[in-house]
Amino acid sequence: MTYKEVAHTNGYEFTQGGGYELPTYPFVPPPEIGSGAPARHPIVIVGGGITGLTLACSLARLGVPAILIDEDDTVGVKGASSRGICYTQKSLEIFERLGIYEHIAAKGVQWSVGRTYAGHDEVYSFDLRQQGGYRLSQQPPFINIQQFYIEAFLVDRINALGHVQLRWRNRLTAFEQDEHGALLSIETPAGAYQVRAEHVIDATGSASPLRKWLQVPFDSKRGDDRWCIADVRFTTRPPQERHTWIEAPFNENRAVWQHLMGDDVWRIDYQMAPNADPAYVSREDVVRERLARQFGPEVEVEIVWVGPYAYRSECVHAMRHGRVFFMGDSAKVVSPFGARGGNTGVADADNLAWKLAAVMRGRAAPALLESYGDERLEAARENVRVTNRTARFLRPADGIERTYRNAAIALAKRHAFARPLINTGRMAVANPYTRSRACLYGEGSAAGQSVQNVAFAWADGREGRLNQLLDWAAGDLLLLCFGPLSRADRKRLAGLSATAPLRVVQVVGADDAAQCLEHVRDLKGALRDACQAAAGGWALVRPDAYLAAHGRAVNADLVQAIGLALGLTGVNA
Amino acid sequence: MITTPNWQDADTFYEQLLDAQADLSPEQIQAFSARLILLLANQMGDARVLADCIAAAREAL
Ligand SMILES: Cc1cc2nc3c(=O)[nH]c(=O)nc-3n(C[C@H](O)[C@H](O)[C@H](O)COP(=O)(O)OP(=O)(O)OC[C@H]3O[C@@H](n4cnc5c(N)ncnc54)[C@H](O)[C@@H]3O)c2cc1C
Numbered sequence: 001m002t003y004k005e006v007a008h009t010n011g012y013e014f015t016q017g018g019g020y021e022l023p024t025y026p027f028v029p030p031p032e033i034g035s036g037a038p039a040r041h042p043i044v045i046v047g048g049g050i051t052g053l054t055l056a057c058s059l060a061r062l063g064v065p066a067i068l069i070d071e072d073d074t075v076g077v078k079g080a081s082s083r084g085i086c087y088t089q090k091s092l093e094i095f096e097r098l099g100i101y102e103h104i105a106a107k108g109v110q111w112s113v114g115r116t117y118a119g120h121d122e123v124y125s126f127d128l129r130q131q132g133g134y135r136l137s138q139q140p141p142f143i144n145i146q147q148f149y150i151e152a153f154l155v156d157r158i159n160a161l162g163h164v165q166l167r168w169r170n171r172l173t174a175f176e177q178d179e180h181g182a183l184l185s186i187e188t189p190a191g192a193y194q195v196r197a198e199h200v201i202d203a204t205g206s207a208s209p210l211r212k213w214l215q216v217p218f219d220s221k222r223g224d225d226r227w228c229i230a231d232v233r234f235t236t237r238p239p240q241e242r243h244t245w246i247e248a249p250f251n252e253n254r255a256v257w258q259h260l261m262g263d264d265v266w267r268i269d270y271q272m273a274p275n276a277d278p279a280y281v282s283r284e285d286v287v288r289e290r291l292a293r294q295f296g297p298e299v300e301v302e303i304v305w306v307g308p309y310a311y312r313s314e315c316v317h318a319m320r321h322g323r324v325f326f327m328g329d330s331a332k333v334v335s336p337f338g339a340r341g342g343n344t345g346v347a348d349a350d351n352l353a354w355k356l357a358a359v360m361r362g363r364a365a366p367a368l369l370e371s372y373g374d375e376r377l378e379a380a381r382e383n384v385r386v387t388n389r390t391a392r393f394l395r396p397a398d399g400i401e402r403t404y405r406n407a408a409i410a411l412a413k414r415h416a417f418a419r420p421l422i423n424t425g426r427m428a429v430a431n432p433y434t435r436s437r438a439c440l441y442g443e444g445s446a447a448g449q450s451v452q453n454v455a456f457a458w459a460d461g462r463e464g465r466l467n468q469l470l471d472w473a474a475g476d477l478l479l480l481c482f483g484p485l486s487r488a489d490r491k492r493l494a495g496l497s498a499t500a501p502l503r504v505v506q507v508v509g510a511d512d513a514a515q516c517l518e519h520v521r522d523l524k525g526a527l528r529d530a531c532q533a534a535a536g537g538w539a540l541v542r543p544d545a546y547l548a549a550h551g552r553a554v555n556a557d558l559v560q561a562i563g564l565a566l567g568l569t570g571v572n573a
Numbered sequence: 574m575i576t577t578p579n580w581q582d583a584d585t586f587y588e589q590l591l592d593a594q595a596d597l598s599p600e601q602i603q604a605f606s607a608r609l610i611l612l613l614a615n616q617m618g619d620a621r622v623l624a625d626c627i628a629a630a631r632e633a634l
Contacts, residue, residue, distance in 0.1 A: 400603070407607035417615040 020082075020305060022074045023152055027169040029190040038194035041067050042360060044184060045164075045201040046172050046210065048072070050084065050147055051328025051345030052203030053154035057098045058353030060161035062475045064360050067195070068164060069186055071171035075151035082231050082305050084147035084342035085261050090430035091346045092139035093453040093545065097467050099161075100153040101139070107262045108145030114242040116424050119249055123412040124419045133429075136530045137452040138465050142427070145262045147342055172204070175213050175324075182323045199356060200324045203349075206314070208330035214321050221388065222312035225335075225395040226272040228281045230291060231265050231305040238266070244424040246394070246409060250293040255394055255424070265304050268294070271394065278308035311335040311391070315384045319373040325352055332380040334387040337394065337425035344383050344428065348376050354543035357475050358566065363501040368567025371438035375448075379431035386426050393423035433546065440549035440561040446532035447549045451541055454530040456507070457521040464520060466527070466545065469505060475543050476501040477565055481554070482528050483508065483536040485515050489554040500562050540565060574625035 032039045043059065045052045048070030056068045076083070087095075087104070095101045112128040128134055128141035158164050173192070174185035182197045202210040211218070240260050248256040254271035261267055270290060272281050280286060284303065291301050314333040319326050328345030352372045358364035396402045411418035430450030433439060439447040451466060458464045469478055479502055481493070493504050493516075506516040510523050522528055531539035533550050540548040540561050549561035563569030580586065594602050614623055 403603050404607045407611055411608055411611055
């Protein structure tokens, strides 16, 4: 693969610095080579970036066989690798389910305070810990860590779990599909081979060959904004907060981002002049001069990595084309403000994984797979919209757009009201699904929203958290019933869980008597809060910790919600 | 969006508006107007009303 259009891709031909050493994975000649007929694999994932690996790990955890092919033999991008750094609470919750959260927490850096400056004045600051929306989860609002670490943890985890084969230095070179299946042609150092697949996942990133071959329509927008990353270590330590400058005096009044990642490495992103020459701006002496302007000439700086980038935004019109599901950057590309690229790739993978698993294991109807498009296309569009707005704020067109930005900055320095206009990136959130065929929406319903990984007490008093309940449900739906249940309710619930892939848990208070063997205690009401459920009501939680529906009584609504969440009962009317 | 008179004192406002800009350069006037619009918009707050106002301002072109 070549990266010709350096200015508009995630490519890095002007990258410098050998500060990162990435793991390499061995090439193992696949058994299909030399055996003539194409082998059959139900699921083939193409691309082992953060998205493809998250999907592979989720499938492996659910015991669903698949193969993943990647043309490279390492994590990160082609040996150079400063990309994603900020991981959201939702991603961290997903990684906990996958069994790699502890590694991320140990290697990464938690932060919650962000400050924004214009010139020498602070115009805005926030502390995520003070914001209610993050409080219920067992995971922090954000962790900063180099993207390749997460990818490497995923690789190790997949290899430990089994079920999914990772095939390095296997490159997809051609593709066909018809009603019987897909045919993939793959090249390796030991020769070429073909596989047949029922489902193909395109996780090949922003230069997706599948998108080209299938002539998938998409919207695209590019700008002339240019940035240059410098990953550095210092002799002095700036505070662990996220600092952003909309106008940095030490960068010709252009924007600068400053974040701490793992290994005590600071990631400094500098906005460059429009159409700046990427080769020039990333030359070592030029980078050193820039760093000296910010930190002073006396500060010793070790350059770990340097790379220029530009961005564009893209979004497919549909997340599925025949047997191919698009996810991650192959489905949508966003500017890197607010950490929406990698995090939404992870959410794409988490969304499709349980649905594919349920369908493959015969526990849901194939129609459920259509809801992937409903849900993740809505998320993709929203993320494109949000990041385009940030890009417009950070690189306003000359004229009135700049006038308004100046007005907003001037007012924000004096008045709180103008601070919400300051847009240096809206940090990624768990996107809500408002129009999914798999959710049952009622008046004022929280269906389609993510449920945080809240704590509760197990029946024996030990502390538990939602992810453990989901783990126990092993890919089936989880029905939480809050409060007392009548005998008739219990009989209906027993009938439902005997016929549907459904695990029922009663949630009671500290002193209430439990009526079901499977029960937990919600001592502070956190579980009920997180499900936005009523006392005496129920919440139907999916394996991706999204709420499929909630209701007040064990009635026909519940039956319908289960049907929808499994793709059994037609389109949500 | 209110399109019938809602002023307490229309003439005074008009005069204040003109006075505030009388000695400004065209660039300063643009900056002033932008700040004023943002301040006024926040007084309204309501997203629907603001969208209607933007549309109505465009229509008058
Ligand atoms: C400067 C910068 C900063 C960013 N910061 C953040 C951030 O803070 N937080 C965040 O969430 N996101 C961030 N992002 C975005 C994030 O890096 C991407 O969204 C993410 O890498 C997308 O992952 P992916 O797995 O979809 O694609 P990729 O990471 O591009 O992976 C694609 C994989 O497919 C393989 N492949 C490609 N073609 C083939 C083929 N033909 N056959 C076999 N394999 C193939 C490649 O080898 C590669 O491993 C940032 C991006 C940039 C550029």
